[in-house]
Amino acid sequence: AQSVTQLDSHVSVSEGTPVLLRCNYSSSYSPSLFWYVQHPNKGLQLLLKYTSAATLVKGINGFEAEFKKSETSFHLTKPSAHMSDAAEYFCVVSDPSGTYKYIFGTGTRLKVLA
């Protein structure tokens, strides 16, 4: 069975400082992993995805994530937070066996302080 754990329900950073949102996964297979962002009253937007190619994945808006199999982690980072980054972030693991099912983490709410 697959699962994903987002270690922080809330993260606060100051504008211009680095962002780290933590995600650990459990999977019997080599997983596909995703980060989505949801701004208030907006739909889901894909930030980046890992699908067994390069372990360091670059996404939109300066975000990146590194797949670390030994640590079963897929943490999301950004060097410098912007006010517009304030949103809910979801780490997702996908069943690679062909069902395409997503399992969502519980989410991390990022707050950016001026």
Place this chain on the structure above:
Amino acid sequence: SAVISQKPSRDICQRGTSLTIQCQVDSQVTMMFWYRQQPGQSLTLIATANQGSEATYESGFVIDKFPISRPNLTFSTLTVSNMSPEDSSIYLCSAPVAGWNEQFFGPGTRLTVL
């Protein structure tokens, strides 16, 4: 990629009534998924809808409460039946598109039950 639309975008309904949500994809897809996002929560998969067969429901969701139709490869509906205030949520549909190792999401339907 794919563009997915949903109707209605939001609705306010009375307890005991039913609401049907429509999901349209701009390309043919084999699988479609329906999710529920309760207030302040993450997304939970309700069911998988394949064209030509009955939907497959996840644990905790039943066909009598959430009947799903999938008449063709670009369209699906989800009905929320005999609604109660606990059904107040955002309902999202999604689909994986051939050649893309990810799901594309609709904008969601925000349902409030009074």
